[in-house]
Amino acid sequence: MVKDEVSLRERKAAKLKLLILSLVKKLLINRSFNDIHVTDICREANISKVTFFRYFPQKEDILLYFMRVWAYEVNVELQKNQIKGLAAVKYIYDRYGDLCENYNSLILHFIKYHAASTKTLKPISIKKAEKIVLFPNYEDAHKIEVLAFDKLLEKYLLEAIFRTDITKSSNVNDLVSMLLTTTYGSILVAKMKQLPVKALLKKNVFSVLETF
Template identity: 30%
Template sequence: MTDDEEMGLRERKRQRMYEAVSDAAIALFLEKGFEKVPVAEVAAAANISKPTLFRYFPAKEDLVLHRFADHVDEAARIVAAARPAKRAPLDALQRHFLDGLERHDPVTGLCDNTHVLAFHRLLYGTPSLVARLYGYQERTERALGEALNEASGGDDALAARLAAGQIVAVQRILALENWRRIDAGESAEAVWPTAAAAANRAFGQLRSGLARYA
């Protein structure tokens, strides 16, 4: 086995550990409530020690929000991938969000899968999880700001960071509105047309104020 293959194997094993521990934790949180499940109980359910658990998840909230970790630099990747084709960042981000709506990606809030709904109720119904989520969003803003700055010539990092904050806020609000409608009993199919229209309107407003990235 080469060094690269060994590193790849270790990374896959680490990823499987992340997912197994997170899944065990979320199952307990859904059953008993986030505040009522101590970290020691999660560690026992996952067959690992408490110190080992904290090596993977620095905070209890990260056991839930691990599912958002892969999306932290997603917007930045979309902007970077659009550069070779000379595609405007906002065009690429809008298309990506609309594609997510069409496939009912949970990140867009437009997903009526019962397991996803239960997860979102756990997330939005737990103040400490919502607070921790803002930390993930701040990392998304930072990564997107860097990508926007690079895409526009790298001459105004502050303007790019401000633009990133507005874009991330728009996506967050759209997703939250979609989730609220789904949680109220509407189906994803029923919500999709107005969700897509709202996304197009929101990105249109972004273009008005962020012409540099449009």
């Protein structure tokens, strides 16, 4: 079995790392990401700061891990349900809209973290043990690749071009750039104008997809 391919130590580390993430998500229900402190997380998880920083060198790195796990989970769903091409891109954005509604504070800080960084931020990896913990009843979960949001879009846009779901353009880099610009622009405009973020994101992204 796949579970036997990872050690008990690796599984324990994976469970703790994902526990930290789940506790942050729980805290985000009633608080903004800015109001959540490392001491709060450590208290909830019953761990020391030393242990926390072993997994996340700084608090903001949880943002990177959150998005990495989210993108991986979406990719697993697409593979399991055999959703392909442009239908997959639309599915990704439906899930992303839910993400923005449920964790708007986190998404805004994620954008801010990237904007304020003086270097390209590298996502925190997801190991095989973490994949097993996330999907204990899905034997093939460990085989599914871990992709950042932009690479997830690229994968399924390429598939859409191959399937001829997209016929007006074949430059996948331009398509991804257009979608990312629309995504983050919509999130910020929704915040500035106090508009429902999922509805605005869906309207703008789907308008862009129609041009493909």
